[in-house]
Amino acid sequence: MSRTVRAVRVPSRKTAGVHWGQWVFGAALVLLMLFTLFPFYWAIVASLTPDAALFRDPSLWPQHIIGDHYRALFVDRDFITPIRNSLIVAGTTTIFCLCVGTLAAYALARLEFKGKAAIMAFILAVTMFPQISIVSPLYLLLRSLHLIDTYPGLIMPYMTFAMPLTVWVLTGSIRQIPKDLEEAAHVDGASRRQSFTKILLPLAVPSLATTGILTFIYCWNEFLFALSFTLGPERQTVPVAIALFRGQYQVPWGEILAAAVVATTPVAALVLFFQRRIVQGLTAGAVKG
């Protein structure tokens, strides 16, 4: 249906064409879903397969399932430590950023003042900062403060990306909460502080939760700073620990994949559970222009 159709400015719809298009569309979507899900499936299968069978005639279906890799992960390798490190670092950073960020986001979303647009532009610019460009001074700074290989030595650098992210997402999210209630309260003589704590904060709990989840995910996944500012397994976070897994003779793929499954599960659960809110938080502000 090319020549004749193109001659007409607005080509007419053909029922057969629509059906055909829908089949192609469906098939492409199924292929994309397979592409998306296969690595996860394969990681789970491999994490349950004995090392010796991993690269010998791999079969798409699990042959004999074993739990050895998971046992080795927690018994021989102490994978609990990096999980604890990640939870402490990502958790502390997120909570601190939420506390400080809420004040800033409130001002940026609700108050009218000169310089607001400039502040927003500045914050957006900082979120696009290449991390590598501040690794050297942060390393020297943390070294002189004896903070290399400590929790504060990771939490501080994490603020560089977590703080602007938190303020940006939270501002976008608070802007979407209707102003009516606050304005009514102001008419009734409520102070700014009262309308903030009594009215906006309770309404903003979902926004805070979404932002918190996003910030936590970014911190949980961070690699460059965690690699640069830790020295050994004592303070390594999950991504660094997994990336640096070494076996005595060969790459311990079974354990690596078991660790990958363990590191992925909580994030995947969060995402599946809060899917709608996360999407809103991610795209609020980004494409509004």
Added chain:
Amino acid sequence: MKTISRLGHEARLGWTLVAPALAVIGLIAIFPLGWTVWESLHLHELRMPWLGQPFVGLANYVEIAKDPRFWAALAHTAFFTVVSITLELLIGLFLALAMNRVFRGRGFVRAAVLVPWAIPTVVAALLWRFIFESQGGIANALLVDAHILKESMVWFIQTATAWVPVVLADVWKTTPFVALLLLAGLQNIDLSLYEAAAVDGANAWWQLRHITLPLLKPAILVTLVFRTLDGFRVFDLIYVLTGGGPGTSTEPVALYTFNALLQNLRFGYGSALSVVIFAITFGLALLYVRGLGVRLGGDET
């Protein structure tokens, strides 16, 4: 209703509330950036403390200009960025159009595509490394079974084939993000436009070309900015997947800088590299915003 004094009060309150966040960002992001520039003008070899930290002017930058490994790394970064973003935009656009429709299982598709975006990049890289690892790996097995490959191959030993898992992993991980940004743009398009076009008998292809794509242009440009800057910062993915190898043939600028800093402990030179990366990303962002008129955020409603 707003009086001058009220506005003055609001301004003071506004700045007071914003101050702590700005202070944190200034202290740990902007101040170090200045420090990086200062370091880049000095010779600073952590391995050779007896050399001190003499001022060397632009010597580090001159060395970068003559450093073939830097130019190669820059070319790798640009290649990686262009190839992966092109694929991500095409697939992302398809996904966004798909997710914007109503069909059975749409919720599942939306949730499923979000998971790769949310997991650590390191994990994504390891999953794809494992898929392409060794001649007995699953990628080889499947490709040989499908008669796409005659015999299984070692992917990470040659530059050309080592890029395949790198680009695939990036496309796999970031296409969801691209699709979501585009989807948000799609949802801003007035549906009555399509209805009017359908009444006039326009088919789906015509609607895509004459309604969707023109109106989606702002969202596409914003996505392009985000992804280009991400691409130029690529580190985790390649560190884990190829380590920059074979040799240094897939090494991006961020990895070269990391090696100069924390492997070779050349802080002066590494800082100069950092400044160059910053300047490039900053320049690219400016180019997009000024040249293409991309409006980032900034809705004041």
